[in-house]
Amino acid sequence: MTYQVTSQWNVGFTTNVTISDTGSSPINGWTLRWTFTNGQKVTQGWNGNFTQNGAQVTVTNVSYNGTIPAGGSTSLGFNGSWTGANATPTGFTVNATACG
Numbered sequence: 001m002t003y004q005v006t007s008q009w010n011v012g013f014t015t016n017v018t019i020s021d022t023g024s025s026p027i028n029g030w031t032l033r034w035t036f037t038n039g040q041k042v043t044q045g046w047n048g049n050f051t052q053n054g055a056q057v058t059v060t061n062v063s064y065n066g067t068i069p070a071g072g073s074t075s076l077g078f079n080g081s082w083t084g085a086n087a088t089p090t091g092f093t094v095n096a097t098a099c100g
Helices: none
Strands: 002-009 012-020 031-035 041-046 049-053 056-060 073-081 090-094
Touching: 041 049
Parallel strands: none
Antiparallel strands: 002 012, 012 073, 031 056, 031 090, 041 073, 049 056
16 A cells, blocks of 8 residues: 655645455455544545544445555545644554555
């Protein structure tokens, strides 16, 4: 899993996230979670269903990217807001397995 801020300005940012299946079996349905550390908020997302509860962000697959083949990947992204600092989130998991 990679998390890359591709653009940042005084109160916002854009991030691309790639989930890779490094195992020998496909992933059929995925849930990605992470925790923001500085009060950031997701304002708009794509290629996933985004929810945020406090600092905890949860993203689930949409109909067209729920299966990731072994050795394959899928990408999603979002726009967010921040104040003070835009530190990289922590606690990344895919289907409850630590990654990042």
